[in-house]
Amino acid sequence: MRRRNFYFQLVFTLLVCAFLIVPVFMSIVAGVTENFFYGISSGFTVRWIVKVWELYDHTIFRSMYIAFATLLVTLVLGVPTAYVLAKRQGLLTRLIEEFLVLPVAIPGLAIALALILTYGGFRDFRTSWYFILVGHVLYTLPFMIRSVLAVLSTIDFITLEESAASLGAGFWQRFFGIILPNVRSGIVAGSLTVVTLSIGEFNLTWMLHTPETMTLPVGLADSYASMRLEIGSAYTLVFFVMIIPLLMALQRYGVQRGKRRARVQEEAGPAMAGPGAATPAQGG
Amino acid sequence: MSAFTNHRGTNIRLVNCAKTFANGTQAVVDTSLEIQGGETVVFLGPSGCGKTTLLRLIAGLESPDPGGRVYFDDDDVTARPIERRNVGMVFQSYALFPNMNVEENIAYGLKIHRMPTEQRNQRVDEMLTMMQIAELRDRRINQLSGGQRQRVALARAIAAQPRALLLDEPLTALDALLRERLRIELDLLLHNLGVTSAYVTHDQAEAMAIGDRVAVMNKGAIVQIGEPREIYFRPVSRFVADFIGTMNRVTGNVSGDTLELPGGRIPWQRGGSGRVEILFRPGDVRIANDHDAQLTGTIQEQFFLGDRTRLHVKGIAEALIIVETTEHREFRVGEAIRLRLEPEALLTLKD
Amino acid sequence: MRRRENINLLLMVLPALIVGASFFLLPLARLGIVGGTGPQGMQAYLSVVTTPRYFEALVSTVLLSVGVTAVTLLISGITGLFLERNRFFGRDLLVSMLTFPLAFPGVVVGFMVIMLAGRTGLIGDLTALTTGKRLVFAYSMAGLFTGYIYFSIPRVILNIMAAAEKLDPSLEEAARSLGAGNWHVIKDVILPGLMPALIASGAVCFATSMGAFGTAFTLATDIDVLPIVIYTEFTLLANITSAAALSIVLGLITWATLAACRAFAGTTAAAAG
Numbered sequence: 001m002r003r004r005n006f007y008f009q010l011v012f013t014l015l016v017c018a019f020l021i022v023p024v025f026m027s028i029v030a031g032v033t034e035n036f037f038y039g040i041s042s043g044f045t046v047r048w049i050v051k052v053w054e055l056y057d058h059t060i061f062r063s064m065y066i067a068f069a070t071l072l073v074t075l076v077l078g079v080p081t082a083y084v085l086a087k088r089q090g091l092l093t094r095l096i097e098e099f100l101v102l103p104v105a106i107p108g109l110a111i112a113l114a115l116i117l118t119y120g121g122f123r124d125f126r127t128s129w130y131f132i133l134v135g136h137v138l139y140t141l142p143f144m145i146r147s148v149l150a151v152l153s154t155i156d157f158i159t160l161e162e163s164a165a166s167l168g169a170g171f172w173q174r175f176f177g178i179i180l181p182n183v184r185s186g187i188v189a190g191s192l193t194v195v196t197l198s199i200g201e202f203n204l205t206w207m208l209h210t211p212e213t214m215t216l217p218v219g220l221a222d223s224y225a226s227m228r229l230e231i232g233s234a235y236t237l238v239f240f241v242m243i244i245p246l247l248m249a250l251q252r253y254g255v256q257r258g259k260r261r262a263r264v265q266e267e268a269g270p271a272m273a274g275p276g277a278a279t280p281a282q283g284g
Numbered sequence: 285m286s287a288f289t290n291h292r293g294t295n296i297r298l299v300n301c302a303k304t305f306a307n308g309t310q311a312v313v314d315t316s317l318e319i320q321g322g323e324t325v326v327f328l329g330p331s332g333c334g335k336t337t338l339l340r341l342i343a344g345l346e347s348p349d350p351g352g353r354v355y356f357d358d359d360d361v362t363a364r365p366i367e368r369r370n371v372g373m374v375f376q377s378y379a380l381f382p383n384m385n386v387e388e389n390i391a392y393g394l395k396i397h398r399m400p401t402e403q404r405n406q407r408v409d410e411m412l413t414m415m416q417i418a419e420l421r422d423r424r425i426n427q428l429s430g431g432q433r434q435r436v437a438l439a440r441a442i443a444a445q446p447r448a449l450l451l452d453e454p455l456t457a458l459d460a461l462l463r464e465r466l467r468i469e470l471d472l473l474l475h476n477l478g479v480t481s482a483y484v485t486h487d488q489a490e491a492m493a494i495g496d497r498v499a500v501m502n503k504g505a506i507v508q509i510g511e512p513r514e515i516y517f518r519p520v521s522r523f524v525a526d527f528i529g530t531m532n533r534v535t536g537n538v539s540g541d542t543l544e545l546p547g548g549r550i551p552w553q554r555g556g557s558g559r560v561e562i563l564f565r566p567g568d569v570r571i572a573n574d575h576d577a578q579l580t581g582t583i584q585e586q587f588f589l590g591d592r593t594r595l596h597v598k599g600i601a602e603a604l605i606i607v608e609t610t611e612h613r614e615f616r617v618g619e620a621i622r623l624r625l626e627p628e629a630l631l632t633l634k635d
Numbered sequence: 636m637r638r639r640e641n642i643n644l645l646l647m648v649l650p651a652l653i654v655g656a657s658f659f660l661l662p663l664a665r666l667g668i669v670g671g672t673g674p675q676g677m678q679a680y681l682s683v684v685t686t687p688r689y690f691e692a693l694v695s696t697v698l699l700s701v702g703v704t705a706v707t708l709l710i711s712g713i714t715g716l717f718l719e720r721n722r723f724f725g726r727d728l729l730v731s732m733l734t735f736p737l738a739f740p741g742v743v744v745g746f747m748v749i750m751l752a753g754r755t756g757l758i759g760d761l762t763a764l765t766t767g768k769r770l771v772f773a774y775s776m777a778g779l780f781t782g783y784i785y786f787s788i789p790r791v792i793l794n795i796m797a798a799a800e801k802l803d804p805s806l807e808e809a810a811r812s813l814g815a816g817n818w819h820v821i822k823d824v825i826l827p828g829l830m831p832a833l834i835a836s837g838a839v840c841f842a843t844s845m846g847a848f849g850t851a852f853t854l855a856t857d858i859d860v861l862p863i864v865i866y867t868e869f870t871l872l873a874n875i876t877s878a879a880a881l882s883i884v885l886g887l888i889t890w891a892t893l894a895a896c897r898a899f900a901g902t903t904a905a906a907a908g
Contacts, residue, residue, distance in 0.1 A: 017790065020789070022757065023746075036755070037755065083647065083648055084648040104892035109846065112666060114662035115658065117875070118665045168396040171640060200738045220740070221853065239743065245733075
């Protein structure tokens with residue numbers, strides 16, 4: 001009976017996997033075939049990838065430097081905030097934690113709209129990549145904060161700080177010398193999450209972009225709509241190539257599995273059970 | 285004496301220190317206390333009695349309620365946070381820094397105080413030797429056993445020659461055997477160093493072994509402070525008597541110069557008449573032979589504990605009394621037993 | 636001493652507070668106000684319910700999201716539990732494959748759906764082979780549904796696997812020792828144990844579906860979901876007020892659902908624990 005159950009579940013799981021992965025393979029193949037309609041028999045080629053590069057290379061670079069900039073900003077803003085939230089459990093911090101949920105709850109579209117209404121008037125700002133950066137930071141900051149907060153909640157950092165203080169270390173010495181090194185895993189997981197989210201962000205970016213500030217996902221939408229299937233596929237292939245190393249790293253360095261993650265889930269709330277839940281709540 | 289003796293240990297004084305927390309709990313009531321230079325005072329009591337809070341007041345991790353003052357020698361350190369009091373602290377969980385190895389942990393306080401590298405390395409070497417952990421120098425913290433961590437924590441705390449050493453239940457996290465062994469080593473270390481120490485524990489055997497003086501605490505107040513012998517043999521209150529070791533409590537009738545108990549008579553020189561309650565330690569009751577027996581009873585239970593035998597004896601008083609003896613012979617349930625109590629062993633308490 | 640520390644802590648969190656206030660709170664407030672200061676004033680908020688087009692969009696979005704959540708929880712529940720409790724050759728590969736689509740933006744998901752069920756899609760090929768008719772459903776509600784499931788499964792699976800990992804095996808063993816068979820163990824021990832995680836991930840799944848834009852955008856279906864309507868109102872019809880009002884309503888609904896689920900999960904956890 002057990003065996004039968006096992007195989008039924010295995011087949012089911014394999015079907016689900018197929019559902020998710022087969023189209024990925026199809027699009028990879030389409031991106032390197034001469035003609036998708038005739039399939040592989042029409043021959044392998046890289047001309048579509050070359051075409052994609054010609055048309056959209058600027059989007060690839062832009063996505064990368066926006067992701068990098070987003071990472072920097074979220075590190076500087078997010079890590080100290082996580083520390084403060086962990087240290088003081090009062091009303092103000094509760095409030096801030098509630099607000100951290102908002103970028104998940106409020107659709108990217110709405111946030112983008114709000115930004116445009118408020119800052120659209122500043123032409124230089126509106127048409128620069130900084131405008132997109134703001135959107136990305138708003139969206140990814142809660143993930144960085146939660147990732148660091150999760151690690152902080154599993155270590156007794158308060159006693160560590162007290163012992164450092166007993167040895168003479170001041171506030172900033174403790175933060176940089178004791179706290180930061182010990183939340184490294186949270187920072188790494190958070191960083192990977194932020195970069196992955198930023199590269200794949202569409203909902204916000206579509207509204208905020210201008211023809212001069214297109215990112216990779218925006219370019220993808222453009223190619224799906226106006227280019228032939230092979231180009232769209234090749235472009236998607238480029239996207240996959242960029243995203244795979246990040247996802248692999250996330251799997252390896254995401255918040256530790258096991259007991260730690262269990263406690264993390266309890267203490268850090270719903271959308272926090274590891275890299276999975278911590279990634280796109282707006283990937284739709 | 286090692287090279288690290290504080291030649292005259294720092295004198296610590298708490299004056300009218302109380303601590304009330306934000307949620308209203310009063311952890312420590314108005315307390316004044318003086319710890320002599322080089323002395324080790326142990327704060328002993330059940331959980332919630334305020335001993336850890338008192339330690340943290342001395343450390344500078346908590347501030348006393350307005351009106352309280354803390355002095356290190358003639359220095360008023362009340363307003364100074366812990367990082368500027370130069371105390372060495374050992375936490376129950378040791379709080380070793382996971383991102384540093386043993387050597388870096390020990391060197392941490394010295395680094396903060398900007399000791400030159402040459403000197404610092406030498407001091408770390410000395411600490412490692414003193415704690416007998418020289419071979420652990422490069423180990424990471426998560427590779428250490430409990431006992432090893434304890435030594436590293438100690439080494440770290442005393443490396444910077446603190447004015448006072450504060451230990452918060454440092455042996456509680458260890459298993460019983462290790463605890464006993466380390467207890468002795470700790471006692472020797474503290475005396476060799478000559479540093480003023482405040483030690484918190486809920487284990488009374490530990491307190492007796494380590495403290496020059498023991499302060500028994502209950503509900504935020506020190507109820508008795510004195511040398512271990514005094515605490516043990518002359519407790520001032522029922523709480524102390526009950527908390528330290530086991531105490532037999534019996535009621536007898538005084539008539540003239542004898543105290544009458546159901547199991548016999550004891551000479552009584554303290555006057556008074558009528559019903560009187562006396563207390564005595566199980567170890568103070570001697571098993572007597574026929575000439576000097578005062579009391580007779582029957583053994584209800586016997587427990588062989590290895591180093592001694594505990595007997596529950598009925599018939600001596602209304603309730604069972606506990607007798608502890610180191611006699612090697614075997615005791616049987618139901619056996620008749622003769623006992624003798626010297627008058628000095630009897631205690632009477634007000635409350 | 637605590638005062639000094641509080642000042643330092645405030646300094647630390649100030650940049651984030653400033654950024655949050657100026658780029659998040661302020662614009663949202665502005666959105667709310669704009670939504671209520673058009674020609675209709677506050678009525679614009681009611682128009683969500685009163686205007687048929689908006690109301691239909693809202694209803695179909697909610698129904699879609701609820702359906703997607705239910706199906707996703709079921710599928711992810713089975714596969715997540717299975718993968719967490721069994722170790723076999725290739726298991727890690729399966730886990731990686733299942734979580735790979737996590738990073739896909741909605742547009743890519745839409746493209747995947749087209750690959751599967753579009754005019755030259757795989758499913759169409761299969762059905763053409765077997766039944767002679769090409770099944771094309773990428774551009775209908777079914778396609779949208781498929782797309783939403785596509786991006787929901789990876790997330791929920793990870794959540795469930797994490798929760799399954801922390802289930803106390805001794806509870807199950809106790810139930811088995813008392814005679815409970817598979818079905819009972821699932822019903823009485825595993826499901827209740829997973830309930831907080833199921834509720835939490837269900838809530839996030841719902842919220843994501845409600846706000847999903849890219850997938851619908853790529854699939855360009857006839858059925859408009861609310862985010863698409865908002866988009867059209869803003870960019871094509873320049874109807875800023877309606878767009879703003881609808882956005883606020885959408886945000887409120889998703890936020891309220893999340894908050895309710897968090898509160899409920901809190902009580903469930905307390906009861907179970």
